[in-house]
Amino acid sequence: MTWLITGGAGYIGAHVARAMHGAGEDVVVLDDLSAAVPERLPGGVPLVEGSTLDGDLLKRVFADHGITGVVHLAARKQVGESVAEPVRYYRENIGGLATLLDAIADAGVRRLVFSSSAAVYGNPDVDLITEDTPCLPVNPYGETKLAGEWLVRAAGRAHGISTVCLRYFNVAGAAAPELADTGVFNIVPMVFDRLTRGEAPRIFGADYPTPDGTCVRDYIHVADLAEAHLAAARRLSKDAPAGDLTLNVGRGEGVSVRELITLIGEVTGDRREPVTEDRRPGDAPRAVASAERAAAELGWRARLGVPEMVASAWAGWQRHHGL
Numbered sequence: 001m002t003w004l005i006t007g008g009a010g011y012i013g014a015h016v017a018r019a020m021h022g023a024g025e026d027v028v029v030l031d032d033l034s035a036a037v038p039e040r041l042p043g044g045v046p047l048v049e050g051s052t053l054d055g056d057l058l059k060r061v062f063a064d065h066g067i068t069g070v071v072h073l074a075a076r077k078q079v080g081e082s083v084a085e086p087v088r089y090y091r092e093n094i095g096g097l098a099t100l101l102d103a104i105a106d107a108g109v110r111r112l113v114f115s116s117s118a119a120v121y122g123n124p125d126v127d128l129i130t131e132d133t134p135c136l137p138v139n140p141y142g143e144t145k146l147a148g149e150w151l152v153r154a155a156g157r158a159h160g161i162s163t164v165c166l167r168y169f170n171v172a173g174a175a176a177p178e179l180a181d182t183g184v185f186n187i188v189p190m191v192f193d194r195l196t197r198g199e200a201p202r203i204f205g206a207d208y209p210t211p212d213g214t215c216v217r218d219y220i221h222v223a224d225l226a227e228a229h230l231a232a233a234r235r236l237s238k239d240a241p242a243g244d245l246t247l248n249v250g251r252g253e254g255v256s257v258r259e260l261i262t263l264i265g266e267v268t269g270d271r272r273e274p275v276t277e278d279r280r281p282g283d284a285p286r287a288v289a290s291a292e293r294a295a296a297e298l299g300w301r302a303r304l305g306v307p308e309m310v311a312s313a314w315a316g317w318q319r320h321h322g323l
């Protein structure tokens with residue numbers, strides 16, 4: 001097997017490339033470098049610079065490298081940006097996927113792992129979100145992930161491609177400091193950013209119907225997430241054609257924003273009291289995965305906890321910011 005990893009020089013993609021390469025899989029990365037840090041890639045992994053929107057390039061890459069499976073992570077991922085620029089999000093996330101699926105079908109590739117997101121669910125009012133919880137995304141980003149899953153399954157059925165859609169919950173941490181997320185879009189880097197500026201962390205809403213009044217989320221270490229991709233790829237290698245699988249990737253445990261900020265205070269040594277601001281529109285009180293189906297189908301479970309996520313993310317933040 002030779003796996004093409006699209007978006008493989010991004011935060012999660014580089015972890016996937018490293019985990020699969022480290023486990024002895026042949027991998028090739030395709031990335032347009034729009035949001036990448038190519039130095040994240042391990043030595044010996046070829047990097048092709050280009051876009052999933054470029055069908056001719058994809059054709060060449062499939063032929064030149066003898067690609068037999070694809071892990072598709074390349075996408076735009078900022079919720080706010082997707083609200084402001086929905087057409088661009090549909091063009092790049094869905095258009096890129098459609099072009100890639102054409103290339104996959106033309107090349108006779110039979111295995112695909114697709115990066116989906118808990119954003120497909122929207123804000124369901126349930127204790128644990130299972131894969132059967134209705135999907136009602138509340139922003140264009142989540143819509144592109146849900147429509148992407150539909151497209152992946154339909155193309156899979158039409159062209160005999162075995163597919164796994166992985167719905168990631170809140171990703172955090174780094175397997176090594178140089179692999180850390182350099183963006184400030186998720187809560188952990190957002191709190192680091194405030195602390196580094198000498199400002200108190202912010203809590204958006206402390207009057208939710210949760211034990212401490214703040215929102216509860218399911219955090220997953222990016223190294224565990226990368227292992228889930230490896231398990232999915234191995235499952236596809238073994239069983240193809242295996243139809244389609246859709247799996248949550250989370251820990252199945254809720255952590256509140258206040259608990260997370262307390263933990264960040266312990267790790268960074270900066271225990272300043274957070275300030276409470278108004279709720280943000282669209283935030284669900286609770287979003288926690290049921291992690292059972294991934295365990296049953298892939299034999300995969302998260303091993304690392306939130307303390308490891310925060311400590312490794314902080315090491316990466318310090319390195320990146322020269323602290």
Ligand SMILES: NC(=O)c1ccc[n+]([C@@H]2O[C@H](COP(=O)([O-])OP(=O)(O)OC[C@H]3O[C@@H](n4cnc5c(N)ncnc54)[C@H](O)[C@@H]3O)[C@@H](O)[C@H]2O)c1
Pocket residue numbers: 006007008009010011012013030031032033034035036037050051052053072073074075076077092096115116117118168169170171186
């Ligand atoms: N980070 C999260 O918390 C999270 C949660 C759920 C799902 N996801 C999904 O995981 C995937 C990876 O996310 P990430 O956090 O690593 O983001 P990222 O921005 O760090 O990585 C995305 C990579 O894809 C590349 N890219 C973007 N569009 C491309 C295109 N058209 N062709 C080729 N390369 C392209 C970028 O240069 C970048 O290297 C995305 O599909 C994202 O939607 C991320």
